[in-house]
Amino acid sequence: MKIKCLIVDDEPVARRLLQEYIEDIDFLELAGIAENPLKANAVLENEHVDLMFLDINMPKLTGIEYLRTSAELPMVVMTTAYAEYATEGFTLDVMDYLVKPFSFERFLKACNKVKEYFELKNKNAPASKEEDFFFVKNDGKIEKVFYNELVYIEAMLNYVVLHTENRKMVVYLTIKSVLEQLPGNIFLQVHKSYVININKVKTIEGNEINLGRAKVIISQHFFDAAIKKILKGRMIKR
Numbered sequence: 001m002k003i004k005c006l007i008v009d010d011e012p013v014a015r016r017l018l019q020e021y022i023e024d025i026d027f028l029e030l031a032g033i034a035e036n037p038l039k040a041n042a043v044l045e046n047e048h049v050d051l052m053f054l055d056i057n058m059p060k061l062t063g064i065e066y067l068r069t070s071a072e073l074p075m076v077v078m079t080t081a082y083a084e085y086a087t088e089g090f091t092l093d094v095m096d097y098l099v100k101p102f103s104f105e106r107f108l109k110a111c112n113k114v115k116e117y118f119e120l121k122n123k124n125a126p127a128s129k130e131e132d133f134f135f136v137k138n139d140g141k142i143e144k145v146f147y148n149e150l151v152y153i154e155a156m157l158n159y160v161v162l163h164t165e166n167r168k169m170v171v172y173l174t175i176k177s178v179l180e181q182l183p184g185n186i187f188l189q190v191h192k193s194y195v196i197n198i199n200k201v202k203t204i205e206g207n208e209i210n211l212g213r214a215k216v217i218i219s220q221h222f223f224d225a226a227i228k229k230i231l232k233g234r235m236i237k238r
Helices: 012-023 037-046 063-069 083-091 104-123 175-181 220-231
Strands: 003-008 028-034 051-055 075-080 096-099 133-138 141-146 150-156 159-164 168-171 187-191 194-197 203-205 208-210 215-217
Touching (some): 003 012, 003 104, 012 028, 012 104, 028 037, 063 075, 150 175, 175 187, 175 194
Parallel strands (some): 003 028, 003 051, 051 075, 075 096
Antiparallel strands (some): 150 159, 159 168, 187 194, 203 208
16 A cells, blocks of 8 residues: 655755655655645645645745644655754654755655554554454364454464464464454554454563463563553553
8 A cells, every 4th residue: 555645845846856755665656746735735635645745934834834724634744944843843743854955765764654654553443343353264164253252363383373262273374464464453463473362461460461361471572562552541540
């Protein structure tokens, strides 16, 4: 899935450079170019845009003013020659802040950051009630597995073991391929060999997660992100 981009900048040279940079990155697609925020609105009304490269110093309406006055905008990466606006830009939840002139390397770094967020956001979109299961091939049969019955997944060489509430299924899949196709708001990788169902977590003690029927280890590599995601919005504090 490509990230559709809109360039908003009053300088022709800057617009041309951004266009060249976008064309050199395979996961980006140029959806439109606008000389100012008012023309940007016209593009947004007619085109789907995921990411906006927004200049700050523009006549009539600056990039900062545009962010303040617009209720719904795509992800934004600010581009400007004025570094002093960086703090204000980040308070408006922009993805990154590029100070002109910026190199392709710095541009790519910003785009990779956007891509990571974009993929995470799409992956974590809640599954609809009609899609609360998946199918796998097991022992010559195609079997249905409900998300709420799957406790955790264990990697085993070229296979994975699906540990449900009632049994185990050994299927010829990789943990990576399974994880990519399961809803990220329910399933979470906590170790190179383990993916857990967040809803099945009973307790967390040190680097060990108790899932009721089993306990798995959170590796150091996944620890911070995993704990943050498991507890997000659910931790009651004093």
